[in-house]
Amino acid sequence: MRILYKVLLLLLIIVTFGYGFYSLRNDVDPAKNQPPIPPIPDKTKYELNLYFGSPDYKRLVIEKRVIVSEELSEEKVIMEELIKGPRNKILKVSIPPETKLLSVNTTDGICYVNLSNEFLNTYRWSQQMNEAITIWSIVNSLTELNEIQGVQILVEGNKVDVIEKYYSLKQPYFRNEELLKREALTPYETYNLFLDHLKNTNYNAAYEMIESDSKKRIDFVKFRLIMGNYARELKGYEIARYQTQKYSKEMVLVITYQKKKTNISSVEDELVEYWKLIYENNDWKIVLPI
Incomplete structure (x- = not known):
């Protein structure tokens, strides 16, 4: 009987030791102690309606563009593409290409676009860049998004009193359909x-x-x-x-x-x-x- 007890005790010790070794091995598994690898961000396909100046700078002309980007802010994508200028060479740039986008965010239906000082570069305006085309190129492109009703343009975080001669940037601007009236191309x-x-x-x-x-x-x-x-x-x-x-x-x-x-x-x-x-x-x- 004593022999049977000894055998059972030995088996108990072996099982206990084996379970402890197995648990210890799992606890030090290097794969389990590694921090989780963040997933690769998915790319998003954006179908944009961008507005640039007509050849005579008297109206806005739509240019459709498809962009695949990891950027999550569609407003930022729109502004970056506007600054790059039109792909159609007969259309006119609406923003001085040296301009840098400092920030863009939307609150309560108003999109706040913060641009660098290059936006006010006077030599660009001396080459007959049209202030109205510039403003509503930005406004009409951004208001293609349902959540945006108006656009406040800032320069280095400030509301500029006058852009060139006629337009103040002290207040938000809203969509302008008049500049979209179509004229036949030559x-x-x-x-x-x-x-x-x-x-x-x-x-x-x-x-x-x-x-x-x-x-x-x-x-x-x-x-x-x-x-x-x-x-x-x-x-x-x-x-x-x-x-x-x-x-x-x-x-x-x-x-x-x-x-x-x-x-x-x-x-x-x-x-x-x-x-x-x-x-x-x-x-x-x-x-x-x-």
């Missing part, structure tokens, strides 16, 4: 925008700029193939000059391209093209060559 502006869409592979927008008979002759698939090759061929060229020839129902643009100079060669190479446009549905439309 034939040259139309062609330039068409070419810009092609270079950016925005074929849907480019296809909408051609006239109806061209659409009947060339469907979208064929258009994308032909004009994609055309844009690639023009990649090394830039427009040097143009002329317009007006006829009763159409306009002909004579475009002279010049090959971009490189460090290897400075030989000038010119290419001349003729593009016909007709006025259709209150816009100039591109006539595709047969």
